[in-house]
Amino acid sequence: MAAIELRQLVKRFGGATILRDVSLSVEAGEFLTVVGPSGCGKSTLLKIIAGLEEQTSGEVLIDAQPADHLRPKARDIAMVFQSYALYPHLTVFDNLALPLRMRWLTPIERAPMIGRFVGSAARQRVAQAVHDTAAFLEISHLLDRKPGQLSGGQRQRVALGRALVRRPKAFLMDEPLSNLDAKLRVSMRHELAALHRRLGATFVYVTHDQSEAMTMSDRVAVMMDGALLQVDSPQAVYDRPSHRSVAEFIGSPAINVFPAHVEHGRMRADSVLLPSHWDVADNQTVTVGIRPEGLTLKADAHGGWRGEVAHLENMGADLFVHVRTQLCDKAIVVRMPPQHGAGVKIGETVTVTRLASALTLVFDRDGQRIDPRREILSEVVNG
Amino acid sequence: MAETAAILPARDVALPARFSPRPYRVAASESRHAVALVAPAVGLMLALLFGPTAAALVISGTDWEFGAATARFVGIDNFRALAADPVFWKSVGNTLIYVAVVVPACVGGGLALALLIESRERFRAFYRTAHFLPVMSTLVAMAVVWQTLLHPTIGLVNQVFQFMGLEGRNWLREEGTALLALALIGIWQNLGYAMVLFMAGLKSIPRDLYHAAEIDGADSALDRFRTVTLPLLGPVMMFVLVMMAVRAFQLFETVHVLTKGGPNKSSEVLLHLIYVESFEFLRTGRGAALTVIYLAMVVGITLLLTRIIERRVHYA
Amino acid sequence: MSARRQPWIEGLARHCVLIGTSATMVLPFVWMVSLSLKPPQEIFSNAWQLWPSTFYGIENYRTALSAVPLVRYLGNGVFVCTVIFILQILVNLPCAYALAKLRFGGRDTLFAAVLVGLLIPPQVLAIPLFVLFYTAGIVDTYAALILPWTISVFGIFLMRQFFRTIPDELIHAARLDGLSEFAIVWRVMLPVARPALVAFGIFSVVAHWNDLFWPLIVVQSEQLATPPLGALHFANDEAGSNYGPLMAGTVLITLPLILVFLAAQRRFVDGITMTGLK
Numbered sequence: 009m010a011a012i013e014l015r016q017l018v019k020r021f022g023g024a025t026i027l028r029d030v031s032l033s034v035e036a037g038e039f040l041t042v043v044g045p046s047g048c049g050k051s052t053l054l055k056i057i058a059g060l061e062e063q064t065s066g067e068v069l070i071d072a073q074p075a076d077h078l079r080p081k082a083r084d085i086a087m088v089f090q091s092y093a094l095y096p097h098l099t100v101f102d103n104l105a106l107p108l109r110m111r112w113l114t115p116i117e118r119a120p121m122i123g124r125f126v127g128s129a130a131r132q133r134v135a136q137a138v139h140d141t142a143a144f145l146e147i148s149h150l151l152d153r154k155p156g157q158l159s160g161g162q163r164q165r166v167a168l169g170r171a172l173v174r175r176p177k178a179f180l181m182d183e184p185l186s187n188l189d190a191k192l193r194v195s196m197r198h199e200l201a202a203l204h205r206r207l208g209a210t211f212v213y214v215t216h217d218q219s220e221a222m223t224m225s226d227r228v229a230v231m232m233d234g235a236l237l238q239v240d241s242p243q244a245v246y247d248r249p250s251h252r253s254v255a256e257f258i259g260s261p262a263i264n265v266f267p268a269h270v271e272h273g274r275m276r277a278d279s280v281l282l283p284s285h286w287d288v289a290d291n292q293t294v295t296v297g298i299r300p301e302g303l304t305l306k307a308d309a310h311g312g313w314r315g316e317v318a319h320l321e322n323m324g325a326d327l328f329v330h331v332r333t334q335l336c337d338k339a340i341v342v343r344m345p346p347q348h349g350a351g352v353k354i355g356e357t358v359t360v361t362r363l364a365s366a367l368t369l370v371f372d373r374d375g376q377r378i379d380p381r382r383e384i385l386s387e388v389v390n391g
Numbered sequence: 392m393a394e395t396a397a398i399l400p401a402r403d404v405a406l407p408a409r410f411s412p413r414p415y416r417v418a419a420s421e422s423r424h425a426v427a428l429v430a431p432a433v434g435l436m437l438a439l440l441f442g443p444t445a446a447a448l449v450i451s452g453t454d455w456e457f458g459a460a461t462a463r464f465v466g467i468d469n470f471r472a473l474a475a476d477p478v479f480w481k482s483v484g485n486t487l488i489y490v491a492v493v494v495p496a497c498v499g500g501g502l503a504l505a506l507l508i509e510s511r512e513r514f515r516a517f518y519r520t521a522h523f524l525p526v527m528s529t530l531v532a533m534a535v536v537w538q539t540l541l542h543p544t545i546g547l548v549n550q551v552f553q554f555m556g557l558e559g560r561n562w563l564r565e566e567g568t569a570l571l572a573l574a575l576i577g578i579w580q581n582l583g584y585a586m587v588l589f590m591a592g593l594k595s596i597p598r599d600l601y602h603a604a605e606i607d608g609a610d611s612a613l614d615r616f617r618t619v620t621l622p623l624l625g626p627v628m629m630f631v632l633v634m635m636a637v638r639a640f641q642l643f644e645t646v647h648v649l650t651k652g653g654p655n656k657s658s659e660v661l662l663h664l665i666y667v668e669s670f671e672f673l674r675t676g677r678g679a680a681l682t683v684i685y686l687a688m689v690v691g692i693t694l695l696l697t698r699i700i701e702r703r704v705h706y707a
Numbered sequence: 708m709s710a711r712r713q714p715w716i717e718g719l720a721r722h723c724v725l726i727g728t729s730a731t732m733v734l735p736f737v738w739m740v741s742l743s744l745k746p747p748q749e750i751f752s753n754a755w756q757l758w759p760s761t762f763y764g765i766e767n768y769r770t771a772l773s774a775v776p777l778v779r780y781l782g783n784g785v786f787v788c789t790v791i792f793i794l795q796i797l798v799n800l801p802c803a804y805a806l807a808k809l810r811f812g813g814r815d816t817l818f819a820a821v822l823v824g825l826l827i828p829p830q831v832l833a834i835p836l837f838v839l840f841y842t843a844g845i846v847d848t849y850a851a852l853i854l855p856w857t858i859s860v861f862g863i864f865l866m867r868q869f870f871r872t873i874p875d876e877l878i879h880a881a882r883l884d885g886l887s888e889f890a891i892v893w894r895v896m897l898p899v900a901r902p903a904l905v906a907f908g909i910f911s912v913v914a915h916w917n918d919l920f921w922p923l924i925v926v927q928s929e930q931l932a933t934p935p936l937g938a939l940h941f942a943n944d945e946a947g948s949n950y951g952p953l954m955a956g957t958v959l960i961t962l963p964l965i966l967v968f969l970a971a972q973r974r975f976v977d978g979i980t981m982t983g984l985k
Contacts, residue, residue: 398732404862418810420888421809421810421811421888422809422810422811422812424805424809424888424889425805425809425810425811425814426811427887427974428801428802428804428805428892429801429805429806429808429817431797431798431801431802431804432798432799432801432802432816432858432863433802435857435858436820436858436860439818439826439832439836439854439855439857439858440824440832440858441824442832442835443832443835444827444831444832444835446835446838446839447831447832447835449837450834450838457838458728466818471779487936493965504725504728507721507724507725508725511718511720511721511724513718514722514725516972517729518729519723519731519976520969520972521729521730521732521970522728523731523968523975523976524733524736524965524968525732525735526833527913527964527965527968527975528917528961528964528965529916529917529934529935529938529960529961529964530917530919530935531917531919531934531935531938531939531942532934532956532957532960532961533735533739534944535938535953535954535957536735536736536738536739536954536957537735539738539742539817539950539953539954540734540735540738543751544751545751545950547734547738579731579735582732583732584979587976587980588979588980590980591751591976591980609776623886627880633960637828639826641828641830643830643919643920644919644935646943647919647923647939648939662830662920665830665833665834665960666920666923666924668836669833669834670924675834675838678834679834679835682830682831682833682834683829685828685830686827686828686831689826689828690826690827692825693826
């Protein structure tokens with residue numbers, strides 16, 4: 009299993025900058041997801057790692073060896089594509105066998121008709137490897153079919169098998185689950201995570217779905233507009249996003265953000281004064297972020313934000329109340345257990361308030377997160 | 392996934408020596424390969440398509456006759472001679488008349504047939520086959536058949552005319568009717584082609600649009616045709632028109648087999664004239680000049696039609 | 708169009724009209740077969756009766772087959788069209804793929820050239836090509852019949868449009884698997900392009916099987932005649948009133964393509980219409 013290192017990758021194409029100075033270290037055996045909105049450059053990043061596209065500047069190292077001048081085949085990396093990219097005219101068996109045939113058979117042995125008569129030992133090894141992989145992925149019964157005859161989930165496994173059969177140094181996955189229906193997607197997430205554990209392989213996974221990123225990865229790399237904003241564990245990205253964009257992208261429903269004005273060293277959001285845990289200069293406007301689970305509705309009108317209920321989302325186990333307040337243009341989303349919100353009706357006036365334990369994030373004008381003062385932090389850590 | 396499947400055996404095959412790193416640049420590699428893939432086609436395009444077209448242009452400016460050892464450059468003399476030649480103008484006129492008769496008939500008839508066939512499920516394939524059969528047939532052979540059909544005595548056409556009390560004519564041998572007879576054969580041969588294209592176009596119109604139109608109040612067949620069918624057939628219509636026009640200009644077989652341009656040049660058309668001038672009279676220079684005119688006309692009509700229709704077409 | 712509420716009388720009217728037009732379309736074929744089976748007396752007397760009173764088919768067909776080498780004509784047609792199509796694939800498919808999927812300098816110019824080439828009617832090339840082949844000494848050979856058609860800008864255009872619908876990822880996967888660019892063209896693109904190839908094949912075979920203009924110019928000997936040329940020779944030979952064998956000959960010449968068409972109608976029509984989806 010290989011570690012992959014990217015050093016200051018820049019990619020420009022036709023006047024647009026697709027990757028801006030991207031540096032990333034993927035450890036051997038790690039499951040790292042690059043997540044970001046569509047068009048942020050993550051697929052391009054993957055193609056550069058694979059050798060399918062060339063970077064404008066910067067280096068790619070695989071297993072500490074420079075890989076920039078290697079052909080895709082020589083980099084020994086396998087890739088699973090969003091559309092699976094299975095050869096439609098070949099059977100599943102042949103699809104799985106092709107990468108091995110290209111590597112283990114000589115050109116003569118590969119020749120269309122006469123190859124059949126030579127190299128039976130190598131051919132045997134190929135067949136054995138294909139059968140092993142098929143058994144591993146439970147697709148042995150599909151070996152004779154063509155991709156056109158398979159369901160989406162089955163094709164996905166074949167695509168995985170084609171990557172797996174080569175025992176490559178690392179696996180690259182370009183949104184492999186986005187073409188599956190919702191239910192299948194969830195079960196495939198489990199399977200991919202299990203596969204990763206079983207193989208101990210290096211997975212570099214790309215998706216725009218932040219829930220995939222959160223549930224499957226060892227580490228998450230958030231990418232926007234060609235730049236990496238944060239690379240951290242899922243929990244760290246969720247609790248301590250380095251940038252407002254990260255906070256807004258990760259988490260569903262999205263985090264509530266609203267402006268707050270600083271007076272006398274304290275932040276005021278609408279009518280409420282927030283605790284003085286942060287060092288902020290006066291007369292500034294900062295952005296505050298609180299996730300729906302950090303808010304609640306309370307009965308009396310003091311010390312909270314008044315607003316009108318615009319929308320109710322009952323998910324069964326959770327109730328999300330959307331409240332229009334003076335804080336910002338968008339409605340504030342509050343999460344609560346359905347029992348507590350049983351009487352809430354649309355149009356009602358309610359008061360939104362912070363929970364004592366709420367994780368409150370503060371971002372400066374540029375979107376960078378401002379940490380609370382050291383003593384507060386250590387309180388949290390020790391207390 | 393199989394819980395019990397053993398961990399896959401570790402890779403035991405070392406990478407062969409031929410994988411030794413060699414400088415590999417993606418874009419340059421792609422470029423080199425593309426050039427190799429494209430080279431044969433480009434070479435043949437120059438040698439067999441653009442080269443000859445340019446050559447025709449050059450030859451049209453000479454007085455060369457095939458087999459002669461030398462030729463002089465005569466500028467536009469060939470074109471002047473043609474402009475003064477009544478046969479040339481007759482051919483151009485005949486060609487245009489033929490196109491003006493055949494194209495609307497095929498386009499209109501093709502559309503009507505397509506609408507009729509597509510309006511119900513029954514026997515679609517049979518009707519489609521029956522109407523498309525002439526398109527597939529070898530025109531030279533069928534021209535001979537038409538000759539017998541149009542025969543003044545034994546031909547079926549005249550027999551039918553007599554039966555209806557009308558006078559039969561020698562269709563292919565009379566000045567007034569020769570071109571029309573050829574046009575009839577032309578329509579017969581090409582109608583199915585237009586029809587099949589329209590059928591495909593009709594099939595691609597989403598049903599929902601008709602339903603929406605019905606709800607909006609367009610519930611008669613004519614209304615539906617005007618609000619949904621005709622606009623959405625725009626692109627197909629354009630293609631059919633251009634195709635039919637180009638095919639009509641390529642009229643040759645029936646003239647050569649049945650009338651040889653006669654009687655009295657009443658069925659002489661451009662392409663046949665090119666053939667006669669170049670390969671029977673061997674006046675290659677003149678033939679080339681005719682070819683240039685022919686090219687200009689075909690390209691001109693194609694571009695003209697495309698320009699006119701494109702303005703009125705809604706691309707859904 | 709929904710036929711839910713239309714009365715049955717409209718359906719009947721539709722059938723009447725269509726049967727009428729179908730009969731008109733099919734009439735020449737029926738007439739052709741009918742005459743090919745009639746003895747001379749019946750040809751000249753009675754046009755209405757389609758089936759002969761005296762069956763003269765065998766004599767007519769025998770005369771037709773012995774008068775001219777009909778089988779040879781058909782064989783030439785098969786040979787020439789097949790070779791043309793194979794060469795067309797070899798030359799034009801790689802070019803279409805490169806235009807659709809690869810980046811290289813001059814790509815847009817080349818595609819523009821292809822579009823311009825589409826406008827040029829093939830007959831425009833006849834004189835210069837004939838002169839060229841004459842100088843090269845290959846007039847009146849199979850090469851002369853085949854060579855001009857090896858380049859097909861229409862084929863390039865059609866296949867390029869088709870290749871553009873194929874996801875790039877398939878090519879990426881093939882490169883990752885280690886296939887060379889050459890292998891990608893022939894082992895991945897060719898099989899995947901089958902629908903477009905079938906459509907183009909039909910177009911190509913029908914066009915060249917039925918072509919009279921070029922073979923008329925470039926072929927002088929009987930042995931090389933393609934079906935249309937053969938039909939022409941036959942008609943000229945049997946000029947006069949030997950209509951029975953003449954019709955028999957035309958039946959034999961037209962039959963193969965018609966039979967193939969009837970057997971694979973769906974493919975033919977799909978092919979013709981696909982070439983229309985410019």
